[in-house]
Amino acid sequence: MSHRYYRLPGGLVRVLDANTPFPALNEALQEPNGLIAVGGNLSSARLLEAYQLGIFPWFSEGDPILWWSPDPRMVLFPEELKISRSLGKRLRKPDYEVRFNTAFDQVIKACANTGREGQDGTWITEEIMHGYIQLHELGYAHSAETWMDGILVGGLYGVRIGHMFYGESMFHHVTDASKLAFVHMVRHLQTFGCGMIDCQMKTSHLASLGAREISRAEFSQRLYELVHYPS
Numbered sequence: 001m002s003h004r005y006y007r008l009p010g011g012l013v014r015v016l017d018a019n020t021p022f023p024a025l026n027e028a029l030q031e032p033n034g035l036i037a038v039g040g041n042l043s044s045a046r047l048l049e050a051y052q053l054g055i056f057p058w059f060s061e062g063d064p065i066l067w068w069s070p071d072p073r074m075v076l077f078p079e080e081l082k083i084s085r086s087l088g089k090r091l092r093k094p095d096y097e098v099r100f101n102t103a104f105d106q107v108i109k110a111c112a113n114t115g116r117e118g119q120d121g122t123w124i125t126e127e128i129m130h131g132y133i134q135l136h137e138l139g140y141a142h143s144a145e146t147w148m149d150g151i152l153v154g155g156l157y158g159v160r161i162g163h164m165f166y167g168e169s170m171f172h173h174v175t176d177a178s179k180l181a182f183v184h185m186v187r188h189l190q191t192f193g194c195g196m197i198d199c200q201m202k203t204s205h206l207a208s209l210g211a212r213e214i215s216r217a218e219f220s221q222r223l224y225e226l227v228h229y230p231s
Contacts, residue, residue, distance in 0.1 A: 006038050016040030016067070022053055025069050025220055034070030034216075041065070042131030044138055051159055051166055052227050054220050056200060061125050071216035074199040074206060076167075078190045082210035083183060090176050091183060097147045098184040104136045107143040107155040111169040124169060132168070135159060144185035146177040154178040156185060158197075162229035165189050166198040182209065195226045 003020060005012040010031040014023045016039040028036040036055060040046055042065065050056060050067060059066040083091070112124035135141035140161065146154040154177020156170035165185075172178035186197065198219075199211045214222075 008035070010035070013038055016065075022050065022055055022067070025054060025216060028069045028071070028216075030071075034068040035066060036069050037067040038064050040067070042127055044131070044134050044140075047131055047135060047159075048140065048161065051161055051164075052223075054198075054216070054223050056166065056168075056198075057128070058123055058200075059125075060123055065127075068200075069216060070201065072202075072213035073216055073219040074202045074211050074213050075219065076186070076197040076199055076206070076209065076211040078186050078194055078197065080210040080212070081183065081186050082208065084208070087176065087179055087183070091180060095148060096153075096177070096180060098181055099145045099147060100185075100188065101136075101142055103145050103152055103155075104141065104143040104157060105133060106152055107145055107157050107171075108132055108169075110152065110155065110173075111157065111171045114171040114173070132157065132159075144181040144188070146172075146174075146181045148174065148177075155181045160189075160194075162227040163193050163195045164198070164223060164226040165194050165196075167200070179209070193229070196222055 004015040006015050010029040013029060013035055014037045016037050022037055028034050042057060055067050055069045057065055058068050108124065108129050112129060132141045141157060141159050143157040144155055145152055153174040154172035156167060156178060158165055158167040170178040170182065199206045202213055
């Protein structure tokens with residue numbers, strides 16, 4: 001079967017049609033790091049296929065859908081979660097509540113609309129929101145939400161397949177609100193035997209919570225074992 005490719009300065013990248021399979025991970029470009037395919041759609045079937053292979057979508061409004069598998073990959077092993085003294089103190093305060101999956105639509109919209117320092121705009125487009133809301137309705141996408149006085153003040157969402165969780169985005173309107181949701185989500189996932197949390201790209205924020213980089217090869221090997229557990 002022949003495939004179409006798009007030429008970039010870093011090499012050739014596969015163009016996806018409705019039924020085009022993703023390429024092998026070793027075909028991902030080194031520059032930009034991890035770009036592996038262009039196009040396709042954000043149907044539930046396509047998204048689940050991508051995640052099980054270690055691929056995720058990330059693109060800006062007006063761009064074609066871009067699919068990525070960076071090397072190295074930022075991950076958090078739940079048992080390596082780091083909680084600083086100040087965060088531990090904040091977790092013990094009784095002025096908040098963390099809920100799961102009670103306001104998924106609100107969380108993903110807040111992630112899209114909350115400004116971030118150094119970022120102009122958002123990658124969470126209407127198309128992205130629609131795709132992940134469908135995954136939520138199917139039981140694959142989940143949210144953790146921090147509430148104060150009945151108001152949603154922080155949270156995160158991601159995708160769970162088997163014993164694997166893929167973190168997508170988080171937001172906060174009150175200091176540490178996203179961290180509170182994150183810690184509770186990690187602990188919640190541990191009770192279900194989650195073995196690894198995908199954090200995608202390295203950030204100092206995630207590193208402070210215990211996340212670290214591993215090679216794409218190690219990520220892929222661990223992923224294969226984890227996604228084949230029953231959800």
